[in-house]
Amino acid sequence: MQVSIETTSGLERRLTVGVPADQIESEVNKRLQQAAKTVRINGFRKGKVPMKVVKQRFGAGVRQEVVGEVMSRSFYDAVTKEDVKPAGQPSIEPKQMEEGKDLEFVATFEVYPEIELSDFSDLEVTRLTAEVTDADIDKMIEVLQKQQATWEDIKRKAKKGDRVNINYVGTKDGEPFEGGSAENQFLVLGSDSMIPGFEKGLIGCKAGEEHVLDLTFPDDYQAEDLRGAAVQFTVTVNGASAQKLPELDDAFFEKYGVTEGGLEKFREEVKENMARELKNAAQAKVKTQVMDALVEKHSVDLPKALVKSEVGTLRNQMVQRFGGAANNPQMDFASLLPDDMFTEQAERRVKLGLVVGEIIKANDIKADADRVRSMIEELASTYQEPDEVINHYYSNRDLLASVESAVLEDQVVDFLLAKAKVEEKASSYDEVIKPAEKDA
Template identity: 60%
Template sequence: MQVSIETTSGLERRLNVVVPAVRVDSEVDSRLKKAAQNVRLPGFRPGKVPMNVMRQRFGPGIRQEVVGEVVSRSFQEAVVQEKMRPAGQPNIEPRTLDAGKDLEYVATFEVFPEIEVAEMSGFEVTRPVAEVTDADVDNIIEVFRKQQGSWDEVERPAEMGDKVNINYTGTRDGEPFEGGSAEDSDLELGSGRMIPGFEDGIVGMKAGDEKNLELTFPEDYQNEELRGATVNFAIKVNSVKSLTLAPLDEALFKLYGVDEGGEEQFRKEVAENMTRELKNAVTNKVKQQVMDAVVEAHRELEVPKALVAQEADVLRKQMFQQFGGAAPEGLDLKSLLPDEMFKDNAERRVKLGLILSEMISKYELKADPARVRETIEEMAATYEDSEEVINWYYGNPEQLASVESKVLEDTIVEKLLENATVHEEACSYQEAINQAQAQG
């Protein structure tokens, strides 16, 4: 077998392969002889079909099958021989496929980049420092009480925090505009669902009241046609409802998984969950900054386009599942959600994956079984039967590998932080949570 390599551009390689004719032809003959032992054709006894007839009837199909297999095997042999690591599937362009002639083809593909792990030291990281206070616990419990509370109709004027049912019609220069009208629409005042001034304008109105509000759409409004536009909303209030918080009783505690111990145990478990959430928020905030530094230190690293396309496809499917469930058969997701939407994120994820893999190898890192167990136990602690969850992880290799991968990433982060400049920044519990949510 003859092999020659060309570098076309960046990570792309062109492999020219010539496979001796005898390798293909002998395999075709072998399969034809084997098939002849069982084939039945009119006018011939079983197993007595002449080879020239076999070649005429079955030769082209068997040869096509053999050629496909030889191309696949010879490509693998060639990349091993030339010590290359293909990224993605090759594009095979046949040159010569005729019987009796050497098989020739060209395989075009990308290779994994050679990665030299950069020396990272002195990069800056800000670590939020916060704690869960009694006031934080009170705030979360109030959220729970609101979630389980009841909305009761009142006759008084509407206040912030009330829920109103309204009819409204929006006009621009006297003409209704698309999306500017609704009937029997529920709106919680203070939710920020509507444009600035809309909800404030309803405060003080009672059921049956009507009002006209002249408002201006924000300059960054999603509908370009309405950006900065001055409009009029004619509003009628149908009803005003006030929220009555759910009582702090056994029924509420049970809804959130506390069957015994009353309010004291309820507050304790809420505080423990908040502490876990805070720890994760701080860890993720720091990890994000370290990963940003890793990407920046290797910004010149080129990654295979094939891998970026694969990652974009994963992100596309995840987005569709998140917002729309399973894709209907025949729906072209790629035209609906093109690669360009995911390119930057996909490229970053591929780059990080390659660099982190190289770091694991360079620093000879492994997922500590004790830390894996600790991580699983922390995740299981939020479930009623934590032992069952732990057993489920250890009984599912794919899920266990996912946790091990997370532990490895955390180990890399800790190692890199040894040479980083870490600034601690005092903040509240909610500020730390908000920061983590903002970075996604």
């Protein structure tokens, strides 16, 4: 096998491979001889079909199959010989496939970039610390109560937190505008679901009343023709209701898996879950800071094939998240989502994957078995039969590999934190749990 390789541009490589003709013909003849023993052709007994007839009937198809397999195998033998690591699948173009002549093909592909790791001694990280207080537990229990709340009709004036059922018509310069009307719409006053001033204008309303609201759309409203526009809403209040929270009794506790121990046990369970959430959120914020620093500190040429693959993954995740394929299998939702929606995030993920991989390789970091076990046990603890879940993870290579990958990332973060300047900042439960604000 003859091999030559050249750099075409950046990470792209062009590999030319030549395979001797006798290697191809030998494999083709071998398969035709095997086929001759079993093939059935009218006018001939099984196993007695002349090789000339077998070759006429099946030669072209067998040769095409052999050439495809040889090109694929030869490509991977060639990149091993040349000590290059392809990033993504190659584009293979045959140059010479004529029978009796040496096979020649060209494979174009990208390679993984060389990554020079930065110095991490100047890395600065803020670690938020907090405790779950009784007030935090009270607040969480109220949230759980609101999830199970019912609504009761009221005759009094509606106030913040009450729910109204309304019809409304919006007009701009005296004419109705698209999307500005609705009937029998429920609205919780104070939920900030509508444009500024809409809900405030309904505070104090009662069922059966009509209110006219003169409002202005925000300058950054999504509909361009309504940005900053002065409009008028005529609102009819069909009804109003107040939220009634359920009692903190055994029936309520049982809905959250607490069957004995009453309020005291329920509070313990809530605190335990909140503490776990607090720990995970604090770790996630630290990890995000470290990962952001890795992105900022490294300049990496990204293989287009890897970015394209990651774009596809993100697109499919979005389709699945919103149930597109399940709700309408006839509609190809993925094709409606352009690459540009995911390119920036895909590039970040590919870059992080390459840099983290290089840190793991350079420092010979291996997934800690105890940490893998601990993570699986924590994941399993939220299920009714945790032992079955644990066994399932250890019996499924893909699931286990996903946990090992997550543990490796955490170990990389710990490795970098050991070199970084870490400042601890006392905080509250709500501040730690609150998602990090994204730049505009």
